[in-house]
Every structure is written in C-alpha cells, then in structure tokens.
Amino acid sequence: MKTPSTPHAASGLPDDDTLLDVLKSARELDVGALAKQFGLKGEDRRALRQRLKQLADSGKLNKSGRKSFGAVGALPETGVAEVVERDIDGDLWVKWGKSDDPKLKHKPPLARLAPLKKAIAQTPPAVGDRIYVRFEQTSEEWIAHLVKVLDQGAPKLVGVVRIGKARKGPRDIRIESVDRKSKDSYTLVAGAIDALEDGDVVIAAAQGGNHRYGPKPAKLIEVIGKEDSPRIASIMAIHAHGLKVGFDSSTEAEAEAAQAPDLKGREDLRHLPLITIDPQDARDHDDAVYAHADDDASNPGGHVVWVAIADVAHYVKSGSSLDRDAREKGNSTYFPDRVEPMLPHVLSSGLCSLQEGENRATLAVRMVFDAEGKKIGHQFVRGLMRSAAKLSYEQAQAAIDGTPDDKTQPILDTLLKPLWAAHACLSRGRRERQPLAINSPERKVQLDSEGDVVAITARVSLEAHQLIEEIMIQANVCAAETLEKHKTPLIYRVHEQPSLEKVGNLADFLATIGLPWNKGEPPRTERFNQLLNSQKEGPHAEIINEVVLRTQMQAHYSAENFGHFGLNLDRYAHFTSPIRRYADLIVHRALIRALKLGDDGLTDYEVKTMADTAEHITATERRSMQAEREAIERYVAAFLEDKVGASFEGRIVGVTRFGLFVKLTETGADGIIPASSFVDDYYIHDDTAHALVGERHHRRWTLGRKIEVQLLEAMPMTGGLVFKALSEPEAPDPNAPRPRLGVRSRVDTALRRKGPGGPKSGKVRQKGITEKSKTKKGKRR
Template sequence: MAKRPPIKTTTRTPRTPRHPQGLPDRDTLLRFLREAGEADKADIAKAFGLKGSDRRALREMMRGLEAEGVLGKRGRRGFSEAGALPPVGVADVVERDPDGDLLVRLTKAGADAPLVRLAPDRGKAVEAAPGLGDRVLVRFEPLENGETEARLIKRLGQSAHRVLGVIRKARREIRVEPVDRKSKDSLLISEHDGRDLRDGDLVLAQVGSAERRYGPKLGKILEVVGREDEPRAASLIAIHSHGIPTGFSEQAEAEAEAAEEPTLQGREDLRDFPFVTIDPADARDHDDAVFAHPDPDPKNVGGWVVWVAIADVAAYVRHGMALDEIARDKGNSVYFPDRVEPMLPERLSNGLCSLREGENRATMAVRMVFNAAGKKVSHRFVRGLMRSAAKLSYEQAQAAIDGQPDDKTGPLVEGVLKPLWTAYGVMLKGRNARSPLAIESDERRVVIGEDGQVASITKRPSLEAHRLIEEMMIQANVSAAETLEQRRTPLIYRIHDTPSPEKIMALTDFLGTLDIPWTKGEAPTTRRFNKLLDDTREGPHADIVNEVVLRTQMQAQYNAENIGHFGLNLAKYAHFTSPIRRYADLIVHRGLIRALGLGSDGLTDDDIKKIKETAETITHAERRAMAAERDATDRYVASFLADKVGAEFEGRITGVTRFGLFVRLTDTGADGLVPVSSLGGEFFIHDDRTHSLIGERSGSRWPLGMTVQVRLREATPVTGGLLFEMLSEAMPPDKTAPRPRLGVRRRMDPGRGGPKRGGVPKGVRKGKRR
C-alpha cells in the first residue's frame, strides 16, 4: 500500500482548555481544536468568552478556514483540524484497496477525513468479520512508518453507508431492495441514474438522504456486481456482503508462475514410500498424504509408524513476497457450493503445492511412532521430496476396506490401505483414552448441476475413512506444536477455551428441567460431556441435549498465547496440515524450518514481531469466511426450495427466540422461521431456562429439539430466507413446572373492551377538519 502522509490522532481532554479571553487568532484556534479533539462553534465561543460581534467574527473565521481546507466537519455542528482522527471512533468500511485491505472512514467526518486501513484489535476476542458497508468501532493508531491504521474493537452492524441489493423496476420508480434479510429499507434510484439498469441486477449502492420525511432514501449506484438470476448469484452476494478478498495482484500471479518444480536439493527422498491422498471426491487441491507401517523397533512391539506428508508451501510463499501479503490478508480459502476463492493462485493451490498422483512434490513430513496402546512415543520432521501413489476419495478408500475395491484401490488394499486402518485402530486407543468431545453434527452438501442450479442437497456420510484422516492430522498438528515449544520458537496456536461459568450454569439449569443430573461445582471436562451425550443418546432428549451441549462450547480461534484445546482435550495444538488453504499452517511450517534448521525460508524476525497481529488477522478472516459460506449455502437452499412453496416437511426445532421458532428440515438441513404470531391466539413467553416458547394461558410448549411438521410459506433466494407455517400441535403443559403468571395486556380489539385503534390520543383536542 502506498505510503500516506502522517495522520494526526487527537486526544480529547476531560476539561475545556484554558485560553486567553477574546477572539482567538488562527493558530490559537487550531491549537484549541487540537487539544479538544473536536468542538462546535458554541463550545469555542464559550471557551474564549465570546459574545455578540465576536461570535459573528468567529463564524466568519471558521467558514474561511473550512474553505481553505484547514478545518474539517465532524457531524452536523462539530469541527476539528482537517485530517485529525480521535483515538477511538465509529467508522464505516467504505472500500477495498488494490491489495485487498479494507479501508474505513470516520462516520461523522467530512471529506477531509482520510481513508485508513482496517486491522483487528489486539488482545480481544474477534467477532464476526466486517465487510464493505459495515459500521465498526475502531481505535486509530499511528504507525512508525507515518501511516495510521484502524484497530477493530467491535463490529456495530450494517452501515447506512452502502447497500448490496437487487434492482426492482416499476412503471414509475426504480428501487434497490437489500439482500440482507435483516434490512427492510429500500433505496430509490433516480430515473437518470437507473436508465441502464435492468430489473434483477445485483448492485452496490450508496445511501443518500431521504426524499421525503417518511419515504425511502435516495441511492446512488456504485457498481453492478451481477444478476439475481445468475447461477452464481448466491456466492457473489456472499463475497460482496462479507468483503471476501478476491483474485490476486499481477505481481502475486507472476511470482506463482515463476515457481519451479522441486528437486532433491536439501530434501530427503521419500518417493519410495507409497503415500496416498484421501480427500472428498470433488477436491481440487491435496494438502496431505498418509502412509503407515509396523514399527521395526523390537522395543515397541505392536507399535506403528505413521507418516503424514504435507505440501511444502513455505518453499514457494516466502516472507516479503506479494504472495505472502495477499495470503495473510485472505487468511484462508473460502469454499462455496459452486466455486472456491483460494488463498493461493491456481498455479500453486492446484499445481505445485498440490500432492498430485504420480508427480514429484516438495513436502514437509512428520514421522510419528505410536506404541501398542496408541500413545505417541516419538516424532521427527523432515523436509522431503515425495510422489503420491494414488489419489483416492473417502468413499473409494472406505469401500475398498469394506471388501468392495475398484480397479484403482484393488492393488492398494494389502500394502497400503490395510496398514493405514490397522495403525488407525491403534491410534484410536489413544484417542479414546484422551476422550475428545464427541458432539454429533449433520453436515449437508449442496450439489450444483451443470446448469449452475442446485441439483440436490445431500447429507454427508460419516465414514471411518474420515475419522482415520482426522486423527492422523490431529496427531501431526500436536507434533508440530510440541516441536516448536521444545525449540522455544514462537507459533500460532489453535486454541479452544473451556466453557464459561455462565454457559455451564445455563446448561445445568436446562438439564434440571429434563431431570438429568449435572453437579454445579464439578469442573467441565470433555469426558463429563461425553458421558452426558452417551447417557442420553438413545433417549427422547438425545437431539436437544446434543444441541445444547454444542451451544455451551466456546468458539475456537488462533492465538499466540496457549491455553490448550478444550474440545480435542489437548494441551498443545497448532494447525500444520493445510498450508494451501490456511495461513496459520504456513506460519507453523516456517517456524519448523527455522527451529530445525531446514532452510533459509523459515520464520523471519518480522514474522515473529507480527505473530500476535497475524493470529488476530487470520481469526478475523476465518469468521468472515464462515459467515460468507453459511450465507451462500442458505441462499442456494432457498433457491432449491423456491418451487416447493406449499409443500410439507418434517423438521426439528433448533432455535427458540421470543419472536419465533427456527426449524431445520430433516431432508435438506434447511433452516427457516416459524413466526411466533402464527403459533396461536395467545401470548407466548420465551423461557430461556428450558429453551421453550410457553403459552401464557394454556401452558402448551414449543421446546428446542421437538420434531415438527411444517409447511413452506415463503422462500426468498436473494436473501436466503425461509418462512414456515407450523402444522404440528404444541406439547402439553409441563405439570411439574410452575404456571407462568398472567400479565396485564392491553387489547386492541374495541369489541373486547380495549382501546380503539387510531383516534385522537388522550389530552389532545380534536379540531375541525378543514
């Protein structure tokens, strides 16, 4: 990013600065504003004791300074020195620079306020990632190089500054309808600005002022990003809504194209080992390959050696390269049903860094030794050259082990696949002894047809092949963290905190409503959660207990400080196995290269200096990607169901709020809302202790986890919104629970004794109509 002139950040003093009384000169006025941060004319006049003609002279002076560009507006009446920024302020994310960085501008400032690069706030939990059009609370921090950056403190929601929406043309007006289902306000576009627009265009619009006091605001079209009816509209909307960085700079592409095939120089030859990649059938890149054999050491009878080979991305993406800068900004690849926004250019992600079958590839590999009880007794890392013996899908590998090999897996069963499964059986003993959290979750896969439309939504099968690869990757990640800690090399940990006392208390209260014991004073452990899940798995409350236990957990994140990984029940854990698609793994690879003396392209001093900031940045990017992926999937699901309005479905209540019930359909996993207003004529109370809506008069209940029948009333692909009508009957009252106390409610039906609708408010005289 080009170096900008220094930006002044000002600190507001708690008291009004003392100045000589009387009309100030230019320098005195500017010094006052510099000290105060910002002030309006009345504040300045009061500070200098100005009255009458002096006040008029002050207004003239400030008008002239503003015209010269010396003063800048702050809000409706405030002023500050031009270009000055407060230590903390509310800003709008207004654009993205050529490097992909988000730029913010102080919300209440005038045109003098500079654009400032946005970065996440250090040392704070990262919330949902902001994107274009969001409003954020930031801290403005001057940097050593003369620039200023905005540190994210909190995301405040959608800004009124920009709107992503769909053009709706009527005979007499053109509107932009927001794609965000939370936003209800549309924008009016002038006939002149909208003459080239078509109904259904996806646009980015800037919000102007209201045309009438109560009417819609005016909008200005900034960019046409696509069409509502395009097959890829869902992912386009998600990318623009969440500010996902796309594409690569010319320099980054050139660096990727200049990358060369790997050689044996400085590497261990692993090409005789029959590594195989086992991935989803539609995977385009292959980060990892595995191979196992019995341990030949006579001291480790029944032990196994497991090799995990990972693409050596650090050999191609080095500190200071344009590739490195953009990979750090992206943080991770983002996966949509119809496309991938990769962290690295295709030349690397699908080429030299992908462990393709039969091709020489640079690798960072770990050799792990397990004893007969499944405990890892040693490991070592090597930088090598490997050649994958086969590219297999999870389904292929599982079918071969289950006795149904195909032409490709048949020759691999005895020498490659069976040893992998036997080694996994040994590792499983160690996993069971560790007892990681065993929450069940149903994943759905959106299948896109050749026409770009949703062909089907299927449940992802849970195969032993998935668990085999998962456990081998976990152990490789543990080995990386252990090695870097032993060598005292800084690293980015993957941490997962213990559930908070508040969440445990809420879980305890909820379980009490189901007569399931949970001792309040006992510390939460994964083994304790797993026993709860096992004890309820075959009972009527299995789904709801699984759901509530999941909600009790904290969110995992990246951090330079280690607190362990609660869910996996591990003291040391780092991401090492996916450097093609996660920047965190690339930093860990560089740390290993530095710590073990495996090359000159390891972790640099500058990498180490920025490691806390990098951890925050990539956590922010991960949350941003998760939100975008979820939104795109919701829109594709709504598109799939759009022609099924009126159809009936089975589902389960997965969310209970005061305004309604969220229901997840059994077949598709689609989530939609049943508004509380459609549940019946009585008032419903939201009981957060039992996660239920309870009828105030009847006591009938709609609890979390209840299986229900619903009818689809509305599906809106552009927002991803689904609206359901409840067909099932509520559960009967809980006889053991206290009946809710009836509230005093004003009825709006004049026939039932309540106040009439409309009319003249009390205390206001009724005048004659003229």
C-alpha cells in the same frame, strides 16, 4: 508547511504567471505562506487572496481549502482520500476527498494506492473506505501512500434493484437488501444509476445525513449480476462480506515464476508410498499419509505413521506479494459452485498440490505410537516426495469394505490395510483421551452444469474420514509440541472450556427434564460425553446434543496457549493445510526457523506481530464461514422455491421470543415459524427450558422436538424460509412452573368476563396506562 526555495520577489503583488509558477512547484500553499514568501502585508495581502480566488474561479488554480490553493491537476502533500475502485490487476485507486468540490474547475486525478509497508502493521483498506494518505507524483502517475485507515466507510449494501414507475421526475430506484436482518430501506440517488434495470444485483453505500422517515439515500458502487443468475448466491455472499476476489498482478507473477522443487536442502522421501485421500471434489491436495507396523522390537504392536504436507513456505516467502495476499485473505473460502482460494491456482492446484506421480516439496512428520495409541516420539523433516496414489474417501472405504476397484486393489494389502491398522491403534488412544463427541451433521449442495441446485444430501461420515482426521490431529499436536520445546512463538488453535455461566444454563435446562448436573463441577469432556451417551436412545437425545453444542465456546487462533477443550488437548496448532489456511503457513515457517531447515522460516517481524496475525485470521475465518453459510442458505431457498405449500418433517433447533427455528430433516434447510403465527394462545419464551409456553393453556413448543411444517415462503435472495406449524404443541408440563399472565392475557380475560366493551364505556383500561398516555402529547418515548 514547507515553502519552495524561490527567492522573495520585490514588494508588491506578483503577476499571474509568477503565482502559477510558484504554486506549480509547491503543489499546495495557503495564502499566509504565499504572502510571506512575496513579502506582502496589509492591503497587498488581501489583494493576493482576491487574485488567487479569481485564478481559481477561472480554472487556472484549484482551491484545496478555505485559504489553500494548488496547481490544476495536482494533489496535496497529504490529505483524506476515498478508495473508489479496484482495477483488473487488483490495485486500489483512491480519490482525494475534495475532488467532488463543485468549485474545482478541473478534477484532480486518481492516485494508485502503493503496496502496504511490511514494517508497519497497516489495515488493508477496501473500496469505499476513507483513508489518510501521502501523495507522491511520479513520471507516470500519482501514488498514494497509506498513513492510516480513518474508517471502513459506510457499510456496503448488497441488494436487488427495484425500479418504480414515475409519471414525472426521475425513476424511483429502490434497493431490496439481501440481508434478511436489515430493517432499513434505501433508494439510489447517486452513481451511474441511469443504466440500471429491475433485477440488477448491486453494491451500494449509504449516504450521510440523518433521515428519520422514508428510505435512506444510497450511492451505487457496482453492478455485480442479475437476480435470476443461477450462481448469484455465491457472488452476493462474496461481496456482502468483502471477500477479496482474485489476486494482485504481482502475486500472479510470483506464482507463475515458481519452479518445481529439487533435492537441494531436502531429504529424499520418494521411496515412501505416501497416498492422498480426499473428497471426490477436492480442489487441492495438501496432505499425504503412509503407515506401517513398527519393526522396533521395543514397541510391540506399535505403528509408524508418516504425514507429508505441502511445503507452501518454500513458495510463499514472508513479505512477498504472495504472502500479502494470503494474509489478507486468511484462508480459502468454499462455496457450492466455486472456491475463492488463498493462493493462486498455479500453486494451490499445481506445485503446492501433492499430485499423483509428481515430485513435490514437503514438510513431513514421522510419528511413532505404541500399541495403545499413545505417541512415543516424532520427527520433522523437509523433503521431496512423490504421491503413490490419489484416492477419494469413498474409494478407500469401499476397498476396505471388500469392493476394491482397479486402483485400490494393488495397494489394498500394502498401503490401505496398514493405514486402517494404525487407525485402530490411534482410536484406542482417542477413546482414552475422550474428545467431545457432539453429533453435528453437514449437508452438501449439488449443482448441475448450469449452476442450479439438483439435490441437497447429507454428508456421510465414513471410517476413512475419521482415519484422516485423527492422523491430522496427531500431526498438529506434534507441531505445537516441537515449537514449544524449541521456545519458538507460534499460532495456536485454541478452544477454551465453557464458561461457568454457560454450564449453569445447561444445568438449569437439564433440571427441567429431570437430569442431574452439578453446577460446581468443572467442565470436562468426559462428563459431557457421559451425558450424551446416557441419553443416546432416549426421547431427549436431539435436544441434549443441541444444548451441549451451544454450551461450548467458539474455537479461534491465538498467540497464547489456552488448550483445546473440544479435542481435550493441552496444546494444538494447525499445521496440515497450508494451502488453504494462513495459520498453517505461519506454523510451517516457525518449524523451519526452530529446526533450522532453511532460511525461509519465521521472521522477527512475524514474531513481533504474531498476536495481530492470530486476531486477523480468526476474523477472516469467521467472515468466510458466514459467507459460506449464507450462500448455502440461498441455494437451498432457491431449491425449495417451487415447493411452497408443501409439508416437511423437521426439528426445532432454536427457540426465541419471536419464534421457532426449524431444520428440515431431508434437506437440512433452516427456517422460522414466527411466534405471531400461533393463534391458539399467546406464547412467551422460557429461556431456561428452551421453550415457548402458552400463557393460558400452558402448552409448549420445546427445543429438539420433531415437528411437521408447511413451507409458506422461500426467498432465494436472502436465503430465508418461513414455515407454518402443522403439528400441535406439547401438553402442559405438570412439573414446570406456570408462567405469569402477561398484559395480553389479562386484557383478554377482562374482555371475556365483561363482554365486548365492558358494561359501560366499552373499553378495558390496562393497569398503568392512563387516557393521557394514549394522547400524542402525553405519549412516552
């Protein structure tokens, strides 16, 4: 440790004022360094230690270590700190790890965490994390510079406060976790807990220590709402998964300073009648389309398709505060009642949204297809566009189906019909390509103005949806092909083919219902589609669709290309949604760099950290998906809470050893039938047949079968639903091998043969279990 350049004092113990002056300039010194500085040895050195201890006890110094001391109100040069809060501007504040030491008479100040260094791949910390920092004092405040994230802190607990009445002593404040998978119980013992009320929804962190019995202690971090608040479902999901809410003040300032685009460095595309087609409740519009028949005589029956995407890279520069926030979030997260956007509203719904009649910066691609839907050429341009119309999917589809409205009637023949003609052409190419055709229906939660659920409806798939989807897929392919051609690194959207193990499990299952599948055959989308189509009208259609879906791998982002199995494409990248996905923004920057379309393209640093970025945004995508799913489950449970006791039609969508997962037909709600609720037999899990099979009667509950259930319990806080089966299990399968009798059945059989208690002892001894093993001393652990 460096010592200040104060001249050595004469031999002998310095007075208190001299010691305080030296420590004030040094912030922190240990006894050895001070003794060396003043030339103290032997008894004088021991006396110095005693004097420093007295000064610390009197509150004039802070004791920062076993042998280290610092000035009151000062922080050490480096140290371990905890992130304790995020202010209204989004800045994080940290507390030095020894600030809670009871020996400190004056608590050291909080330090603001400095912006992360772009030159270092640093992990963004969150409230509750422990970090190692370098402290710096400015004229206004203390600044903490992140050196390393030590750990992500204790897992954040989101739960509902339950206060128990106590005759003596403090109140018993328990946390009822909103995570239905949680098996632990907690009691709040630290933090601002005196003002808590029953029903408060809070964030807490488990305290350290080994607590074998009873609830574990936890510290209150924040109160985020009330359990009876209609919109609390989304708030709980946001906090449970650590989603960042809002933006840093510097990010908002950059967004507010953005200017409308002009033609400088751009091609004027405002003569193209591009239109946006989005959901009715779309919060942003980042893609526009236009198509017409190709007038090139060498391409009879071909089509030209334009896709214009918001030029987000023009506004979100690499290394800016906007960029840091966008990368940290990774993507926008959508809930039934709100959206947590990747970009501030002034951009996502303003300058980066392709609004009707407004000039907007765009990165567009012109694609040419032949009569069979095969792409024969494409070209990217950076331009200025103006949307000719803003339509919903339903509007566009209704116009094509013969019922145009005042907005679609004038553009029906000139814009909509040419788009549908181009889609018919692209559909021929899609059928030739054979992407995976799994049916995966979605549900939409509809809320009223107060945030209460009024309906849960199925999302209808229109031809208009398929049209936009296929055009966007082709634009994404163009982006990947162009970047590969120019040897520019990019982030691919990859989807590997199923593993041999997964395909083997599929083959084993198909054998149980009499369908052949060659285990040695390489996975091909055509083969999967052939299976799905052959059973489309059969009794096993639903279960086969479900098992084929479970056979697939999960798509993710990667700096390496592994192809996209589901779409049956050799190369694929996300390009069409840069407002809501950071991956698309990286691809835009890569195109700008590769095609020399400006000086705001991909940087060398971004190239160097491409793999890290791909891994990070894959994690943020999955985090958002889980948060969205949990919020929807809570809204659905709240919707069904007053329907407990009612019966519903559903389908078994999951079979495990602990029960059946059922999806209700009408609402799409998911719940469980616990295996313990079946009293007619003891059921064991046959993982090959995806069934629960009774040990004695061999009746079966199989994946995919329709079932009538009664709702026993609905838990809005966790999103959990518990059902009871009203239908009867299926008859035994004469071709299936009978499961071996388990211990329960052997004991049950013995009891029935011998009568209650048996002929003498009244007990039935189970094989392998001795009397000694039943005693406490001999108990196996």
